[in-house]
Amino acid sequence: MTGIEDLRERARALLDPETWQYLEAGTDDGVSARWATDAWQQLALHPRILRGVSETRVATEVLGTQIALPVMIAPNGRATRYCGDGELTLLEGAQAAGTLVILPSSVIPSLPKLRVLRPSQPIWQQLYMAGDRAIMRDILGTVQEGRVGAIVLTVDLIPDGRAAPPPPPPAFWEGSDPAPSFDRLYSGASIDDLAWLCAETTIPVIVKGVLRGDDANLCVEAGAAGLIVSNHGGNQLDTAVNVVDALPSVVAGAGGKIEVYVDGGVRRGTSVLKALALGARAVLVGRPASYGLAADGAEGVTGMLQSLEAELRRAMMLCGVSSLDGIEPSLIGRGMVDRPSDKVGQDS
Ligand SMILES: Cc1cc2nc3c(=O)[nH]c(=O)nc-3n(C[C@H](O)[C@H](O)[C@H](O)COP(=O)(O)O)c2cc1C
Numbered sequence: 001m002t003g004i005e006d007l008r009e010r011a012r013a014l015l016d017p018e019t020w021q022y023l024e025a026g027t028d029d030g031v032s033a034r035w036a037t038d039a040w041q042q043l044a045l046h047p048r049i050l051r052g053v054s055e056t057r058v059a060t061e062v063l064g065t066q067i068a069l070p071v072m073i074a075p076n077g078r079a080t081r082y083c084g085d086g087e088l089t090l091l092e093g094a095q096a097a098g099t100l101v102i103l104p105s106s107v108i109p110s111l112p113k114l115r116v117l118r119p120s121q122p123i124w125q126q127l128y129m130a131g132d133r134a135i136m137r138d139i140l141g142t143v144q145e146g147r148v149g150a151i152v153l154t155v156d157l158i159p160d161g162r163a164a165p166p167p168p169p170p171a172f173w174e175g176s177d178p179a180p181s182f183d184r185l186y187s188g189a190s191i192d193d194l195a196w197l198c199a200e201t202t203i204p205v206i207v208k209g210v211l212r213g214d215d216a217n218l219c220v221e222a223g224a225a226g227l228i229v230s231n232h233g234g235n236q237l238d239t240a241v242n243v244v245d246a247l248p249s250v251v252a253g254a255g256g257k258i259e260v261y262v263d264g265g266v267r268r269g270t271s272v273l274k275a276l277a278l279g280a281r282a283v284l285v286g287r288p289a290s291y292g293l294a295a296d297g298a299e300g301v302t303g304m305l306q307s308l309e310a311e312l313r314r315a316m317m318l319c320g321v322s323s324l325d326g327i328e329p330s331l332i333g334r335g336m337v338d339r340p341s342d343k344v345g346q347d348s
Contacts (some may be wrong), residue, residue: 004267004306007076011082011294019081023290026234026291030244033234036265039244043274043332045165048320055062056313059098061261062282063204063226065122065149069309070324071272072232073301074263074286075126075152075208077105082293085246088294091118093301097309102284104124108139111146126208129193131186140201148203150225153194156209157231158187191218197221206261209244216260227254229262233286244278251279269311273319276327312340 010018026033054284058069073094075095079086087107091114094101102124107114111125125148130136143151186193200206204225209232210216229250243264254260262275263284275283285308292300316322319331 003311004291004304007288007291007295007300007304010264010296011291013295015082019078022078022081023287026238028236031239031323032231032237034208035242036231036234037267037271038265039242040268040271040274042264043244045270045315045319046331046333047318048331051320053317053320053322055322056316058309058312060282060324062100062261063150063206064093065098065100069281069305069312070276070313071266071305071308071334072124072261073098073101073289074230074284075154076286076290077104077106079104079293081288082290082298083270085297086293087114088117089298090289090301091121091123091267092291093298094289094305095121096298096302097305099125099305100124100149103148105154108142108268111142111148114148123148124150124152124206126154127129128154128157129189129197132261133196136197137200140203143203150204150206151201152206152228153196153197154207154232155189155194155238156211156230157185158236159185164211180328192217194224198225200267210240210250211243213249213253217255220254220257224258226259226261228284229280230264233264240317244274247275247278247280264296265329267309269308269313270315271313273315273327274332276324277329277332279329282346295324 033076039240043168049336060067060070062072073090081089083089085105091101100122103126105126105167107285121147125143125146127139130139191340194207205223206226206228208228209230210219211229219227227250229243229247231243243262248260253259259281260279261282263286266272266275266283266285266301267288277280289301290306292304296303321327
């Protein structure tokens with residue numbers, strides 16, 4: 001066992017049961033959470049040979065920001081449950097690996113302080129839509145002050161969407177503010193609210209939680225600058241479609257007009273390659289960053305990202321592609337479900 005699974009086992013041994021449950025559990029029967037990693041594994045690779053690939057290039061840009069690998073950190077609340085300095089340590093670990101962090105909405109009250117501590121690091125900020133536009137304007141003011149490169153508007157969560165409320169954060173890094181409350185979350189938000197937000201701010205708005213092509217299209221028309229295909233890590237609507245099946249229709253719905261990213265169950269470099277082959281610009285990882293924080297702090301986060309990068313480079317070489325642009329749909333197909341031996345077994 002190597003890579004992220006190894007980190008996960010170390011995190012499990014170190015975390016208290018309540019925190020582990022919060023991090024790992026899916027909603028209801030945990031079906032979407034269980035499907036997530038398997039869905040990537042069930043896509044088979046169709047590698048090319050003899051393509052003269054002796055080196056690989058994995059750096060890319062997301063909305064014009066350079067990142068060293070096509071993997072970013074998804075917003076996950078309660079980082080101080082995994083490591084005392086929480087988001088500060090997370091930022092440090094991601095920067096060492098050359099990628100960016102999407103900070104969760106819970107950090108908003110402390111964002112200006114965090115910005116003072118990390119003055120030049122690119123940061124994206126996740127938000128929920130508040131029902132009251134005056135509150136939303138206040139939040140936008142804080143986000144502007146925090147000089148974030150993009151707003152990630154999460155739209156797939158309702159206040160009581162999880163089976164159990166999140167545990168309180170145990171401690172906060174110096175200067176941070178108390179626990180967030182969900183009263184800023186407006187579950188009645190509509191596409192008009194998205195259009196309002198996009199018009200209200202000059203910061204690009206990315207919509208997180210898109211699973212359908214028709215919704216992708218609506219978001220493009222409302223002015224979104226990017227989309228994240230996500231089912232919240234199986235943490236909201238159980239049995240929601242897995243992101244591997246949803247990604248192609250969202251990419252089609254976006255029509256090449258805006259960037260599309262994906263998260264959920266990405267644990268291997270081969271999964272990153274498959275996501276790009278299906279049309280994603282980059283992937284996000286959520287729980288793996290928390291495993292890294294819990295197991296080894298900033299170094300754990302950096303190591304997690306570097307292991308994904310090493311696996312991605314290896315997969316690219318073995319698939320005969322030297323650059324991310326060369327990763328195309330013909331490299332993947334349905335593996336296990338289409339295997340002739342499985343069909344023989346079923347027929348006889
Ligand atoms: C413990 C936990 C906390 C999360 N907190 C947030 C959050 O604050 N904001 C948000 O937009 N998504 C949140 N998510 C969803 C993640 O951003 C992301 O979609 C998910 O973790 C991706 O799946 P993965 O963990 O398999 O990589 C959370 C997910 C988990 C598991």
